[in-house]
Amino acid sequence: MKELRYNQAISEALDEEMARDPSVFIMGEDIGEHWGGPFGQFHGLAEKYGTKRIRETPISETAILGGAIGAAATGLRPIAAMMFVDFLGVSGDELLNQLQMRYMFGGKIKLPLTIIAVTGAGAAAAAQHSKSLYGWLMNIQSLKIVAPATPYDAKGLLKTAIRDDNPVAFLTHKMLGGMKGQIPEEEYTIPLGQADTKREGKDVTVVALALMVHRALNAAKKLEEQGISIEVIDPRTVKPLDKETIIQSVKKTGRLVIMDEEPKTGSWAGEVAAIIAEEAFDYLDAPIKRVCAPDTPIPFSPVLEKFWMPSEEALIKAVLEIKKPKA
Template identity: 50%
Template sequence: MSKLSIREAINQVLHEEMARDDRVVVMGEDVANRDNGGVYGITAGLAEKFGELRVIDTPITESAIIGAAGGAALTGLRPVAELMFIDFLGVCLDQLMNQIAKFRYMFGGGATTPVTIRTMIGAGAGTGPQHSAILYPMLVAIPGIKVVAPSNAYDAKGLLAQAIRDDDPVVFCEHKAIYTEECEVPDEPFTIPFGQARTVCEGTDVTVVAFSRMVLLAEQAATQLAAEGISVEVIDPRTLSPLDDEAILASLQKTGRLVVVDESNPYCSMASEVSSIVVDRGFDYLDAPIRKVTAPHTPVPASPVLELEYVPSVADVEAAIREVVAY
């Protein structure tokens, strides 16, 4: 076991998967840059090791990057395409939503599209409203796409390896504000199956379901509230589509209370989806109203001071927990 950051774990698994399977290719803007390996150093060393026929620098055109990845997958390759920021999704949405996601269905299961799209999400790094959104709810709404959002280096390595080996298209969402978070990661390759949530900490008073960076906030809140005698169970779904409904419902059956923490905007968010599932299938388990902790329904502010207010905080999570426990 080695202690790795999320950035290092993703870089490691790209090296491992490219060495394991010569059908794996990487493409995107600056991914073959020998000085830094892209804007956050994720693809460092790949071009030197595997050559620029397998690590392909592309023009600044997201529609071409994602379209080329879909075409490459249909020919038998397993492309890992980088959509630098999820905010650029609109530029390539037709290629993803109307082509890649539908190929298996359009051809009666006779064609697979093993495309992995790595993309950066989230506020908190001062990158402004056009580079900081959380748009994974839009992707979850599209049939035929799997959506992954790891919160730690261990999960990032195992889930990315699974994504690359999966025969369906996967969008792998990396929160740029937690790239430096470290934990113990196995040195050898491994995979984590999709659709299996992780229980971050066990509790009996309230269930907190959190996504991506918000898992870290929920864990901090759970630790701090334990000193007040409040027992918090934190669930990290890890994959948003497929979503581990059963793990969420099982936790709720034990605690009777639910808080959902999601950095995306409040309408049509993952917080809304989890709340809907619980009301539909677990209403009898609820001893208090569900509380959602989300960003406001605005774009991410450019001002660092306002951005700090925009992103949900540990204090926000604690307040929501206290509210449902006191009900």
């Protein structure tokens, strides 16, 4: 085993996949030798693979994503580096409409492309550089969505995303970039659509993604002191969603809280809640709770942003509303 930071694990996955498959290349803004992307995920790759495969583009998001689609449709395996997930809005048509080529063409084409983008609040980056967009993106048919919470998951899932023959949005959280974790020396991949139970428990199931997984784990430790045992499930991929693991957990605990770093309305949390209400209602002993952000754009000032983000305290409060502590 070796220790790597989250963003280093991403770089290592990119490096390994580029070495493995010459049809893999990356196109995006400022990913070359002078910056390596705003979070350093592409650091060192231009030196190793050259500017033909690490292609710095103009500030032209529609050309990046549209170009990746055209390249994927004609035999290459592009990675579109979109910088912040918020910028996917700039390439809205490509994301919403052009990505659905395979279906529109009656299955005659494969679109093996990966979109890499950074998500998340917590860096005082305000409304246009802090979104998560899980709920928004999951409504786009033909797109798979990955949101890893640890360096291990990031590396294994990115390798799978690149090898997938469909468009995959690989969303990394900006506040996790420096997080350290153990990575095996040998190669490994993690399948999409397979949740990871980050902590086992028996009283309440908490489902969370990315940064929220860590807040849930911290909250779980505090709740343990009050005699409440929390199971933390990290789906790791928003789509396809491993609903079976969540349902099995709810069958065991009878209680579900979803923690999601998005405005509550139209969120991914709403979809998870609906699935459990539809498919596991009989196992529930309490109402499903959602711990989400308020329905506002993301504010700048750290004091406002802290208020906006779903917190450990908010999660603890939600858990205590459906599960009384042991006296």
